[in-house]
């Protein structure tokens with residue numbers, strides 16, 4: 001039910017590309033090694049970012065090929081792009097995302113989840129006190145899992161508090177729980193969320209079901225610590 005509501009939401013984009021689903025299957029598998037897990041997420045990053053950036057604005061320029069002059073389209077140079085990976089699992093997105101968006105600034109956000117309250121605890125914030133030109137800044141928050149939605153929501157609030165227009169804030173995740181999406185939506189319906197899948201629900205301990213387990217532990221090979 002929740003999934004179908006979210007599926008009708010124009011700002012929640014589920015990347016149903018067959019290559020997305022193929023790689024999602026790899027990362028869900030509990031027998032996938034950390035190396036294979038990381039590589040599958042890197043491939044997913046291309047696919048998700050391709051979808052999440054498809055409405056970035058372009059401007060015309062003149063380019064001289066070896067044969068002739070022609071008009072070409074480039075990303076608008078007056079728009080500043082920010083990549084905001086939420087540590088630690090969001091780091092897996094940042095290398096590929098910064099390859100795709102080479103002029104982007106990377107602004108790390110450090111949060112961990114308090115295991116009892118499931119609320120995010122901040123420990124790092126590499127954002128400036130204020131952005132120079134917030135109206136012309138587009139932010140991509142990168143976090144593989146939208147579970148309760150609490151950390152994502154706090155992160156969006158951080159950027160909104162620094163005058164970034166809500167319509168300029170985007171979220172990229174691998175797997176999302178309906179509960180987390182709905183929480184974010186109830187505050188910020190305009191934030192565009194790109195995800196590879198909306199799963200069934202959340203467990204009492206805040207894990208996505210069926211999900212893929214703890215993304216950070218699987219990426220950094222720290223399972224069982």
Ligand code: URA
Nearest residue numbers: 147207208213214215
């Ligand atoms: N974070 C994870 O890494 N996995 C979940 O299932 C939920 C939050």
